[in-house]
Amino acid sequence: MKKIWNIRKKDEAVSPVIATILMVAITVVLAAVLYVMVIGFGTSGGSTPAGSWNSVAAQTTTTVKLVFGSSTKTIAPMDVKFLLKNNAGTVIATFAFTAAPIAAMTNLTSGTWYCNYNDMNYQGNAVSAGDYLLIGGLTTKTSYTLQVYHIPTDAIMSMTGTSAAWTTP
Numbered sequence: 001m002k003k004i005w006n007i008r009k010k011d012e013a014v015s016p017v018i019a020t021i022l023m024v025a026i027t028v029v030l031a032a033v034l035y036v037m038v039i040g041f042g043t044s045g046g047s048t049p050a051g052s053w054n055s056v057a058a059q060t061t062t063t064v065k066l067v068f069g070s071s072t073k074t075i076a077p078m079d080v081k082f083l084l085k086n087n088a089g090t091v092i093a094t095f096a097f098t099a100a101p102i103a104a105m106t107n108l109t110s111g112t113w114y115c116n117y118n119d120m121n122y123q124g125n126a127v128s129a130g131d132y133l134l135i136g137g138l139t140t141k142t143s144y145t146l147q148v149y150h151i152p153t154d155a156i157m158s159m160t161g162t163s164a165a166w167t168t169p
Helices: 016-039
Strands: 050-059 063-071 078-086 089-098 105-110 113-119 130-137 143-149 160-162 166-167
Touching: 063 089, 089 113, 130 143
Parallel strands: 050 160
Antiparallel strands: 050 063, 063 130, 078 089, 078 143, 105 113, 113 130, 143 166
């Protein structure tokens, strides 16, 4: 019987230098792909919502009422914190929600200041138009500013309408 094909009996393979270079190249490519995939997980996945104030009015010499207007997105209470600044621009108090859904009225405290959040639409899972903050413990004849900080995007929200800046009487 005649053999149609010859079996190659040499035990040669790729040289060790070439094999090492190929393994390093494959490792670098896999690391780069993994890096690109993981870097996407660190982003917030969206833009910072914008909102508005319907009104800002001093209630007494030590309290102020800020009424929310509409916003470009649904804002979950756990996604925001409020930064109370003095006329020098220094943050003197930070108010944030610690549980969701929020109650119809939630009292937040920071040092000697307090903030009552009133959910007028009883949505508990969203800050909506008509809800308001009542901030107290303020010093008379002092200028204040309140900023809304959006935690997922790590940015201050743009709040149009009535400015959230006031001077207590």
